[in-house]
Amino acid sequence: MQKTIRGCSVHVVSICDVRNQEDQMKELRCKDLKKGCRYVARGRTIRSIMKKIKKHARMKHEIERISAAMTRKARVAIHAV
Numbered sequence: 001m002q003k004t005i006r007g008c009s010v011h012v013v014s015i016c017d018v019r020n021q022e023d024q025m026k027e028l029r030c031k032d033l034k035k036g037c038r039y040v041a042r043g044r045t046i047r048s049i050m051k052k053i054k055k056h057a058r059m060k061h062e063i064e065r066i067s068a069a070m071t072r073k074a075r076v077a078i079h080a081v
């Protein structure tokens with residue numbers, strides 16, 4: 001059994017996204033979802049970025065739950081840096 005080490009994305013597998021290259025740093029700008037926000041979520045996996053953006057959305061935009069439509073929008077907006 002493999003343990004997921006905090007901060008290590010090696011064992012985190014994204015099944016949904018074949019474009020997801022684990023070693024490539026990626027970012028998602030919140031302004032692509034919410035105009036005027038300067039927050040940028042960075043990570044090596046889409047999963048970790050989505051986790052950050054969800055937390056940010058809850059704290060800064062009072063969005064308790066990100067809709068499926070917004071998740072799709074976010075995934076499209078994630079790009080390599």
Ligand SMILES: [Zn+2]
Nearest residue numbers: 030034037039
């Ligand atoms: Zn924001």
